[in-house]
Amino acid sequence: MSTKRIEDVPFEEVHEVQKYGTYYSDNRFWKKVERVAKKVGATVLLPVFTLYYTLQDEKVPVKHKAYIIGALGYFILPVDLIPDGILPVIGFTDDIAVMTLVINLIKDSITPEIKARANGRVAEIMGTDQV
Template sequence: MTDLGYKKYFTDISFKDKIQNVAKQAGAKVVYAALLLYFLMKDPLVPMKAKLTITAALGYFILPTDAIPDLAPLVGFSDDLGVLIFALNQISEYITPETKIKALQQLQRLFKNLKKEEIHELEQKVY
């Protein structure tokens, strides 16, 4: 994954702000993928090379302007999802059950009405 300068946009604060501001509009799939990457970033066992991929993907997600504007109905976050899933596929070997649990717990805080079937479906689709 080429950085293209996206990593300068990723910080804990910018990530948390973006998630809070767009969670409902972006949808559970995008948010779950972003949360998985975020918690992988915090894992000390994940190597620096993988963290560079994560930083670039999360930077793209946070970036205020991207290929498809996030405000565009129905497709606004499709490019973000593509970048997040690409990054997850590149580093999937580092995803642990603990990482999934942290991401799912945060996802359930944001999407209070998310059903267990929907969570299972998300896990199957995201990476």
């Protein structure tokens, strides 16, 4: 399976993700995680924390961070294509799709340490030893 490079993604597709960045803030992020963590489980939380911890890494290119902020902004956005509150897990399908797109675009920036932090945080929230 070939990996999309950011340069190969159509501008319209990237622009769509980036426009949600205005909804991102650290405070909103943690409020959303608190509110939905137990309902959605590791399937949603793992990509969320993978992106969050990648965003925190100072070695990640600014271009990648812009995509991450857009994806996390979409996650925080109160109005989705599929409302989160109506069908808890199914309502996050669009969020997962956006996060998966961005993870595929920036996967070269996701280190084993970031993956370990994300897994550890999800396990902590879910009250398990591992994800």
